[in-house]
Amino acid sequence: VVKLVRAIRKGWIKFDKPKDEPNYYLLWGDDTDTADNKRQGLSYIPAPKPNLPGHEESYNPSVEYIPTQEEIDNYQLMYEEDRPKFIPRRFESLRSVPAYEKALREGFDRCLDLYLCPRTRKKRINIDPESLKPKLPSKKDLRPYPRTCYLEFKGHGGPVTSLSVEATGQWIASGSSDGTIRVWEVETGRCLKVFNVGADVHHISWNPSPERPILAAIVGRDLLLLNAEVGDEETQVRTKELLHVGEPTPEDDGDKKPAVRWVNNDKFDGITLIHHRAASTVEWHSKGDYFTTVVPTDILFALFNLQVMHEHNNKYGLNYSVLELPCNILTISR
Secondary structure, three states: EEEEEEHHHOOOOOOOOOOOOOOOOOOOOOOOOHHHHHHOOOOOOOOOOOOOOOOEEEOOOHHOOOOHHHHHHHHHHHHOOOOOOOOOOOOOHHOOOOOOOOHHHHHHHHHHHHHHHHOOOOOOOOHHHHHOOOOOOOHHHHOOOOOOOOOOOOOOOEEEEEEOOOOOOOOOEEEOOOOEEEEEEEEOOOOEEEOOOOOOEEEEEOOOOOOOOOEEEEEEOOOEEEEEEOOHHHHHHHHHOOOOOOOOOOOOOOOOOOOOEEEOOOOOEEEEEEEEEOEEEEEEOOOOOEEEEEEEEOOOOEEEEOOOOOOEEEEEOOOOOOOOOOOEEEEOOO
């Protein structure tokens, strides 16, 4: 026994090593868990290696690689999977080789493969679209706010197309498609004056000067300057004197035809500015001495002086809107 113990210690007697269990793994696997691969598939699929080109794809192959006409006809009777992808042809030089006729189709199929069967799996996060919406505060937290209708201005028979407020805030003018212009008192909602102009009212602008209660309205294709009939008697007298056209100026009698013609309107005791084309917008200067009109179809806007009935025409392309600034600068919107 002692000899056996000594022999084992010195390594003369060796026991059989335990056999290692075989370790199986996926040949095309990655570093992820094997259980996950079986359940979800591989996260990366390598691209198949293309076959190396042979002699049959040469531009000048040997005679034995060139099929006869009978063989080409037999290819058409075969299934598409068994049919050869390429039929060799012979050319004298590389320069005479034409363009590949299936290049566009194969490029499209390749794009479909990349789009429909990508080699990388991307995990998408499923998010509820409702959770992305911002949380709006409760209506109770926003109080106090208006919850009831305080005042309604009723009287128009059609939709209101334009609205303008007087400089003091006491009066408001509205134009409608029913062919009427109404002047209202803001505090009570009382209708002070109704102008039956007989055409659609496109735009209304109140003179910003409290001493000149004049309404400028685009009615049809022309512009009307109306006396709103608000204010004291002295203001009414000055307004009636201002809304009167005298004799035509020498510039109007010349060879140059004016863009706008000033005519007295006896029906409303105002002035009508007859345009050659339909006007769309009218705006006043902050002082109330000048106003502008825009004629989009004529590529023209005109600046008028109310006191001397003088016009200044300018062309700046196709205009849609104009705005008067206090510093005498015109802002034109095209």
